[in-house]
Amino acid sequence: MLIITCPFCGPRDEAEFACGGEAHIARPLAENKISDAHFADYLFMRDNPKGLFLERWRHSAGCRRWFNVARDTVSHEIIEIYPMGSLPKKASPKAAYKASWRRDTAAEKAAVRSPNKAGGSK
Amino acid sequence: MANSSNSRPDFSGQAALAGIAGSSSDNPNGGDAGLVFREISHLGKLNLRGDKNLAAAIKAATGCPFPPKANQFQSAGERHVLWLGPDEYLILCEAGKEKQLEDTLASTTKSSQRYAITDVSDSLCALALSGPKTRAVLAKGCGLDLHPSYFPSGDCAQTLLALAGVTLMALADDEFIVICRTSFAPYIQRWLADAALEYGYQFVA
Structure with missing residues (x-):
């Protein structure tokens, strides 16, 4: 059983938490048309690494808030806990974020507003 | 303290544990019951979303300093x-004062x-627990360290008690x-009675 340190409530039993799966999956914007195959990368494809994994967790029996956890899936060591909407600060989780196959997908590129539509003209 | 909330004279709704009769079990080692518990029926409960800018309004409505620190509560009577x-x-x-409290809050906040x-109030059920074995009984079903030095009076926590989600408040040791x-109340009541068997208990209906 893990002891997970909720950023709001402090260290609590793993049973109080729910794992929300892989973190840092950006939804492609509707304005950026991509193929179904590329959209599937966003919708279905999930990493399952042996080693360091960036995950979302929710303190479901406590404050019910989401946060991110960098966890080693082999040793269960929790390397970093950091807020939603931000990227990890420690070296190894940072490297894991950069190294993810997801960074090069069309789905992730389509999650950013394309420059020629930035003005919102239409 | 909160027990006197039972004094509200007329209430049309049914309390969460209204159908469960009082019960007790003698302390096998003799002496007083290790746990005495009862429902604080119709205790007013209000969920508030907001930030520290509400301090003055909350103080006016409840008398409590606001905001309480993480994992703690503030009291005024x-x-x-x-x-x-x-x-x-x-x-x-206090039972029945929810609307008045809401109105005070509305009138003391700026638009x-x-x-x-x-x-x-009716979504949640509050139980008042007392007796020398209160912490020992709760510790049987809760992963938190309930030692008075780690969970002193004034602390509160949302956690699991016998796998049911609860909010614990330590009023005193x-x-x-x-x-x-409310839907878990009969289960929690029965679980507490069972967990307290070895210390003796009294459930006041």
Whole structure:
């Protein structure tokens, strides 16, 4: 059983938490048309690494808030806990974020507003 | 303290544990019961979403300093404000005073102040626990360290008690309020009675 340190409530039993799966999956914007195959990368494809994994967790029996956890899936060591909407600060989780196959997908590129539509003209 | 909330004379609704009769079991080692517990029926409960800008309004409505620190609650007589999360609080007040409290809050906040307050009195059931074995009984079903040095009076926590989600409040070393979902109340009541068998218990209907 893990002891997970909720950023709001402090260290609590793993049973109080729910794992929300892989973190840092950006939804492609509707304005950026991509193929179904590329959209599937966003919708279905999930990493399952042996080693360091960036995950979302929710303190479901406590404050019910989401946060991110960098966890080693082999040793269960929790390397970093950091807020939603931000990227990890420690070296190894940072490297894991950069190294993810997801960074090069069309789905992730389509999650950013394309420059020629930035003005919102239409 | 909160026990006197039972004094509200006329209530049309049914309390969460209305159908469960009082019961007791003698302390096998002799002496007083290790746990005495009862439902604080119709205790007013309000869920508040907002931030520290509400301090003056909450003080006016409840008398409690606001905001309480993380995992703690503030009290003023029978009224308590519990920390539930970074922008979420639970206000406990005397039975039947929920509307008045909401109105006071509305009249003492500026229209630019944003908050949400929801009456959850009937959604939750509050149990008042006392007796020398209160912490020992709760510790049987809870992963938190309930030693008085780690969970002193004034602390509160949302956690699991026998797999049911509860909010624990330590009023004193041997005095707790346990708040659970109304639908879980009969289960929690029976679980407490069972867990307290070895110390002797009294459930006051």
